Amino acid sequence: MESMYRSLKDWHDQAMSLGDPRLDGWLLMDSPVPPALLSILYVVLVLAGMRWMKGRNPFDIRPLMVVYNLSMVVFSAWLVYEFCVSGWLTGYSLGCQPVDFSRSPKAIRMAKACWWFFFSKYIEMLDTFFFVLRGRFELVTFLHVFHHAVVPPSAWWGVKFVPGGFSTFATMLNSVVHVVMYLYYGLAAMGPSVQPYLWWKRYLTKFQMVQFVTIVIHGMQLYFIECDYPKAxxxxxxxxxCIFFVLFANFYIQVRPS
Known part of the structure; x- marks a missing residue:
């Protein structure tokens, strides 16, 4: 048992030594263990919260939801802006785009944008707890919980080793999608008077699925071009x-009108 622990620790230390040294000391960036534990804690709290809410009256938190969702619109829009000004509108290519590991202001700004994208995924876990407090257990689906639990620790690896370059196209695009998504949630939380203006709700899931297809098409380029960006x-x-496309497609099939 001790030898196994030592082997795991050696692997961990060796892997972490290969990370981007510019991120040393940044919150949650020294090891993949805390992000993974936070995701496990998220799932445990969701299950415990649903159990606690059974038989209780739902909380009326509409004002809080309006503030939260519209704040996430602003935050997601800021992320899009940061990705654009630190690369995607200032010299990045849609083709091969290596990571700039220098300490130039622009490269550091991109690394910070990547970190904030990663950290925002923990903030977005509040979506689930709002569903639970409102007693909307039907919205706490496998897709929803899986998405919120898996994305943060997955994003951690990208930020730790490649905070910039080719794959930030996906993070920028995801931030664009979240501007639209949280705008819908914020408006919907305002009540029935706004519902007639939310006819575009039917396109939200399609929009998310188009996002996943676009990410795959963009990523496939690396199989046909020489690029100094890790394919892994x-x-x-x-x-x-691809996994999320299948899950969202299944969700779309289940909820679309017959």
Whole structure:
């Protein structure tokens, strides 16, 4: 048992030594263990919260939800802006785009944008707890919980080793999608008077599915071009995109009108 622990620790230390040294000391970036534990804690708290809410009256938290969702619109829009000004509108290519590991202001700004994207995934876990407090257990689906539990620790690896470059196309695109998604949630939380203006709800799931297809198409380029960007990270993102496409497609089939 001790030898196994030592082997795991040696592997952990060796792997962490290969990470981007610019991120040393940044919150949650020294080891993959805390992000993984936070995701496990999230699942445990969701299950415990649902059990606690059974038989209790739902909480009326609409004002809080309006503030939260509209704040997430602003935050997601800021992330899009940061990804654009630190690369995607200032010299990045849709083709091969290596990571700039320098300490230039622009490269550091991109690394910070990547970290904030990663950290935002923990903030977004509040979505689930709002569902639970409102007694909307039908919204706490496998897709919903799986998405919120898997994305943060997955994003950690990208931020730790490649905070910039090719695959930030996916994070930028995801931030665009979240601007639209949280705008819908914020408006919907305002009550029935706004519902007639939310006809575009039917397109939200399609929009998310188009996002995943676009990410895969973009990532497939690395199989046909020479690029100084690690394929392992692009492959991981494409794999997640495919998994989420299947889950979202299944959700769309289940909820669409017959």
């Amino acid at each position: 990270f692009a492959n991981a993102i494409m794999t997640l995109a």
